[in-house]
Amino acid sequence: MTRTERTSVLITGGNKGLGFETARRLGDLGWTVFLGSRDVRRGQAAADKLAAGGADVVLVQLDVTSDASVTEAVRLVREHTDQLDVLVNNAGAPGRVVPPADATADEIHGVYDTNVYGPIRVTHAFLPLLRKADNPRVVMVSSAGGSFAVVTDPEQPVSRMHELAYSSSKAALNMTTVRYAQALPEIKFNLTTPGEVANHTFVATDMNGHTGQLNVTEGTDSIVRLATLDADGPTGIFVDRLGPVAW
């Protein structure tokens, strides 16, 4: 199969964790994987591993906080294809967990730059390529912490975790995604959290010092599901691997 006949996906933060596992699973389906990594060396090591497993992978240097990097990423992807079927906005930054009283605007800005402006920057830049696809899909990797319903549920551990930057950035990402979905019905925009909200579980990755209860394959079930939606699939939904997540 030639590259133009394959389904294509760009994954931000694809060098490790959930992004890498998403790349591995979609590569296994025979897709062309544009593997985003802000660091070329880490990205190349990840791309080599995927290629050794048989994937059709193209490394794309991509720092979601940099307009120049995103512009260059579009140029590189265009060298390989004139359309993009799927964009997975996976890259994320946790920020420091500090009580709201100690949170500074500078720190919040850094987290928002990655978790909110990053997906907007990348989505906006790749819209022309997405629009050329028959069934374009954008998957936003959010968090249970971005759900008002979860954060205000006293049964949920996150309700007792006093933190401002990360959860509010993911809440902003959720609204951003809903607004995209409403305005652009020709493209599916869906959200997922990698953990299991009902079971209060999350996924063992570097982001949490590998303290999560789920592995990355379980953690990417919902990402893969949203990435592989049929043309008649939903848009504007928020799910985990078990089903819908309350807003």
Ligand SMILES: NC(=O)c1ccc[n+]([C@@H]2O[C@H](COP(=O)([O-])OP(=O)(O)OC[C@H]3O[C@@H](n4cnc5c(N)ncnc54)[C@H](OP(=O)(O)O)[C@@H]3O)[C@@H](O)[C@H]2O)c1
């Ligand atoms: N693990 C969970 O249970 C869980 C739960 C809820 C939500 N999430 C979300 O899942 C996504 C993936 O996280 P993970 O758990 O797989 O963590 P991870 O292993 O720490 O991976 C984070 C990825 O994001 C990349 N990244 C950070 N800032 C970036 C930037 N400015 N530009 C490009 N890439 C950047 C990192 O690149 P470097 O290697 O260069 O740092 C890395 O590839 C995040 O959006 C996170 O918020 C995870």
